Amino acid sequence: MNALTVFDPQSPQARAIFHLAIVAGIIFAAIFVIVAGMIVYALMRCRWREGEGDPKQIAGNKTVELVWTTIPCLIVVALFILSWKTMGAADPPPAPEPDIVITGHQWWWEARYPKSGVVTANEIHIPAGKALSIRLESADVLHEFWVPEIGRKMTTVPGHPNNIWIESDHPMTYLGVCSEFCGTEHAWMHFLVVAETPEQFQAWEQAQLTPAKTPTGGSATLGRALFQQTSCMNCHAINGTAATAGVGPDLTHFASRRILGAGVAENNRANLRSWLKNPQEVKPGVKMPNYKFTETELTQLTDYIETLQ
Numbered sequence: 528m529n530a531l532t533v534f535d536p537q538s539p540q541a542r543a544i545f546h547l548a549i550v551a552g553i554i555f556a557a558i559f560v561i562v563a564g565m566i567v568y569a570l571m572r573c574r575w576r577e578g579e580g581d582p583k584q585i586a587g588n589k590t591v592e593l594v595w596t597t598i599p600c601l602i603v604v605a606l607f608i609l610s611w612k613t614m615g616a617a618d619p620p621p622a623p624e625p626d627i628v629i630t631g632h633q634w635w636w637e638a639r640y641p642k643s644g645v646v647t648a649n650e651i652h653i654p655a656g657k658a659l660s661i662r663l664e665s666a667d668v669l670h671e672f673w674v675p676e677i678g679r680k681m682t683t684v685p686g687h688p689n690n691i692w693i694e695s696d697h698p699m700t701y702l703g704v705c706s707e708f709c710g711t712e713h714a715w716m717h718f719l720v721v722a723e724t725p726e727q728f729q730a731w732e733q734a735q736l737t738p739a740k741t742p743t744g745g746s747a748t749l750g751r752a753l754f755q756q757t758s759c760m761n762c763h764a765i766n767g768t769a770a771t772a773g774v775g776p777d778l779t780h781f782a783s784r785r786i787l788g789a790g791v792a793e794n795n796r797a798n799l800r801s802w803l804k805n806p807q808e809v810k811p812g813v814k815m816p817n818y819k820f821t822e823t824e825l826t827q828l829t830d831y832i833e834t835l836q
């Protein structure tokens with residue numbers, strides 16, 4: 528998986544932003560060197576010496592004033608044109624219908640694909656080589672969606688959808704983060720963007736659309752009953768059961784995902800069990816209660832959730 532960096536752009540959008548940053552950075556560095564250099568030169572060359580009067584005064588010199596007005600104006604105009612072109616490449620107007628609607632929640636990300644009906648959380652799959660129009664919403668407070676290698680940053684604002692484009696040149700997995708402080712667990716609001724070949728993406732979409740299988744007997748069946756008898760259904764959805772709530776992540780294919788609790792832990796059996804035992808210990812402040820399950824109940828529930836491939 529890629530590290531979080533702005534110096535390794537992997538999409539036309541991110542490259543446009545990166546190139547602007549480099550060009551602007553060079554211009555700013557040149558201005559700094561010239562201005563600082565002139566100050567140092569003036570300090571040495573024109574410093575007061577024994578027996579010397581004031582240097583020649585040139586207040587109101589037209590040529591000098593024209594030069595130091597025109598050059599900065601030209602720099603500003605050049606930066607304006609460069610920014611304008613970058614915005615055209617990195618941030619074109621959104622598509623009429625978004626490819627993915629991503630909603631920031633305290634402290635996880637929901638992803639809905641309106642065209643296919645897929646709903647998932649914290650692991651966003653995209654086909655490589657295709658620009659996708661993303662609509663960003665918030666369920667509660669301000670969050671910020673940021674995958675530095677493949678797109679710009681954008682705030683999610685309650686009641687005001689924002690839009691960005693993301694794209695990946697090739698199949699690769701990227702780390703994304705929330706980059707706007709949004710409460711206790713802001714630091715654990717990570718997500719993955721998994722760019723795949725179009726075939727892999729289609730297969731993933733198909734798999735996500737299948738309802739959860741009902742376990743046939745054993746501990747997992749008891750776990751399923753537990754899921755339905757406790758209040759899990761008030762917050763979670765599992766397609767193929769009566770659970771349809773959207774307060775917490777959709778769990779229909781939870782076991783196929785790589786991360787748990789928006790990146791606080793790797794998704795494996797041991798971590799899932801700790802989560803169900805006491806989510807507050809794994810992710811303090813998390814909006815899921817501690818049910819104080821017995822060891823047997825924990826095993827049953829873990830067995831059931833592990834079937835949600």
Ligand SMILES: [Cu+2]
Nearest residue numbers: 670705709713
């Ligand atoms: Cu956040």
